[in-house]
Amino acid sequence: xxxSAPAKIRHLLLFLGPAMIGMVVFYITxxxxxxxxxxxxxxxxxxxxxxxxxxxxxxxxxxxILASEELRRVLGNTLSFVVLYIPLIVVASLVVALLLxxxxxxxxxxxxxxxLPVLTSWVAGAIIWRxxxxxxxxxxxxxxxxxxxxxxxxxxxxxxxxxAIVLASIWxxxxxxxxxxxxGLQSISPAIYEAAEIDGASAGVRFWRITLPLLxxxxxxxxxxxxxxxxxxxxxxxxxxxxxxxxGATQVMVERIYTYAFRYYEMGYASAxxxxxxxxxxxxxxxxxxxxxxxxxxxx
Amino acid sequence: MASNxxxxxxxxxxxxAATLLxxxxxxxxxWMLSTSLKADGALIVIPIQWLPRNPTLDSYTQIFEIxxxxxxxxxxxxxxAATVVITVASCSMAAFAFAKLQFRGREPLFGVVxxxxxxxxxxxxxxxxxxxxxxxxxxxxxxxxAPSLFNGFAIFLMRQHMRTIPDDYLDAARIDxxxxxRIYLSxxxxxxxxxxxxxxxxxxxxxxxxxFWPLIVLTEERxxxxxxALSRLNGQFSTDYNTLMAGSLLSMLPIIALYIAAxxxxxxxxxxxxxxx
Numbered sequence: 011x012x013x014s015a016p017a018k019i020r021h022l023l024l025f026l027g028p029a030m031i032g033m034v035v036f037y038i039t040x041x042x043x044x045x046x047x048x049x050x051x052x053x054x055x056x057x058x059x060x061x062x063x064x065x066x067x068x069x070x071x072x073x074x075i076l077a078s079e080e081l082r083r084v085l086g087n088t089l090s091f092v093v094l095y096i097p098l099i100v101v102a103s104l105v106v107a108l109l110l111x112x113x114x115x116x117x118x119x120x121x122x123x124x125x126l127p128v129l130t131s132w133v134a135g136a137i138i139w140r141x142x143x144x145x146x147x148x149x150x151x152x153x154x155x156x157x158x159x160x161x162x163x164x165x166x167x168x169x170x171x172x173x174a175i176v177l178a179s180i181w182x183x184x185x186x187x188x189x190x191x192x193x194g195l196q197s198i199s200p201a202i203y204e205a206a207e208i209d210g211a212s213a214g215v216r217f218w219r220i221t222l223p224l225l226x227x228x229x230x231x232x233x234x235x236x237x238x239x240x241x242x243x244x245x246x247x248x249x250x251x252x253x254x255x256x257x258g259a260t261q262v263m264v265e266r267i268y269t270y271a272f273r274y275y276e277m278g279y280a281s282a283x284x285x286x287x288x289x290x291x292x293x294x295x296x297x298x299x300x301x302x303x304x305x306x307x308x309x310x
Numbered sequence: 311m312a313s314n315x316x317x318x319x320x321x322x323x324x325x326x327a328a329t330l331l332x333x334x335x336x337x338x339x340x341w342m343l344s345t346s347l348k349a350d351g352a353l354i355v356i357p358i359q360w361l362p363r364n365p366t367l368d369s370y371t372q373i374f375e376i377x378x379x380x381x382x383x384x385x386x387x388x389x390x391a392a393t394v395v396i397t398v399a400s401c402s403m404a405a406f407a408f409a410k411l412q413f414r415g416r417e418p419l420f421g422v423v424x425x426x427x428x429x430x431x432x433x434x435x436x437x438x439x440x441x442x443x444x445x446x447x448x449x450x451x452x453x454x455x456a457p458s459l460f461n462g463f464a465i466f467l468m469r470q471h472m473r474t475i476p477d478d479y480l481d482a483a484r485i486d487x488x489x490x491x492r493i494y495l496s497x498x499x500x501x502x503x504x505x506x507x508x509x510x511x512x513x514x515x516x517x518x519x520x521x522f523w524p525l526i527v528l529t530e531e532r533x534x535x536x537x538x539a540l541s542r543l544n545g546q547f548s549t550d551y552n553t554l555m556a557g558s559l560l561s562m563l564p565i566i567a568l569y570i571a572a573x574x575x576x577x578x579x580x581x582x583x584x585x586x587x
Contacts, residue, residue, distance in 0.1 A: 105327055
């Protein structure tokens, strides 16, 4: 659309102004500023009169982080989340999608049920799970004990704290990824299945040779987002475990950033941590994008 | 083609898998409801009471006594509604400009909008907090709400939709003497209802369920949103599970109501761009 030059500028300011000011002030500027802060030692308290001015420390924070025992522990914890969460969430959400796809009686309440955890806030969900996984008074251990199996200490046990977080995360995310995969399933043309059936392909063959390859772009999306989420665990850890679990078993990146910035007031160190996290997520995503050529199937 | 026996096996497999996963999903909700109806003494008994033996609504009154819970409900409602209004207004206008106005640098600028989607919140949150504090905006809703002026995903989604509106409609309105703001309000917005409603619903849910940002900005009890209040209660009354469960259940109700009323838009929203769901 065309209009006279001054009117055009007025209109652009009107329509783009608020959002672009928001973008620059609340996203781009803080993004760059945090890089600068990460190169300093600063408690950030100056304005209320007791703090110190930022002191430039170059890459000191980064050197300290990379050499720290803590980073290794945090990445190890994240890794133990990832190796459980990623395979489980892919399988669970695939099963959810396959369940919801059938036109069988009872599928509508099932759809609502799977979606309830997605609607629930993580805070409520995590409080509920803390209680569900109570070693003595929770229903999960009551069932496990009833079956005669050894009852895990869950959040109070160093080895079980992270699996407990994984369990709650699967519960929370399964419906979300399930609905996304369902969209993928429904976009596969029935004609392909019919053709395969006429050629005598069994249900198993149809699943492995048709459904999975045609679903791979959506599975790829689930993997990318699932992995990004794995690095950004926060509310579940904060609420389900006190002080990041027994012996720091549930210390993770975002929890560390929060703790350093808003409990210890080490703004420089926390900002550097956030950049380390950003780089890790970025690199993982790029690697996944590269790998998709190997296994993701696009087009008919 | 499958024989009857095969079909029956698959039917059994379907219902077994559905039941197991269904129980997994339902157990925490059931336990929340059951616990919220228990008296204090019924919480720590062995064997556990699956159903409360003497059900009571005490926890639901107690949560309003130990914490200004009514106030936090109102705070959450206000914050979520205001976030929706600000995001929809600001981002739909920007989406309109990116979809329908010609100007130099439009595509590169839109590229910048998309690039912001890659910035994780944890990176911006520290400087944002420091700026708000220097402006005296900590513990204010203004500070909490200000960043919702911009939402890259919302702009992207609404722009994609607005681009599909044929220019003929806009030209016709123009020939009738409509100004650009009028065209935006009376032609483009009504024709973009689906994407605008989708963004409104997703934004409401996100704002209602948000935790990290309000945790940092709102530290005074009277300003707290539900989630911040619940997490505070979780720390202070960590063994009063009946009260905590009552609070959690109450916090879920508005979102469930919204979901029932606007199910269609949830589904579209999740399907088009799960990223922010």
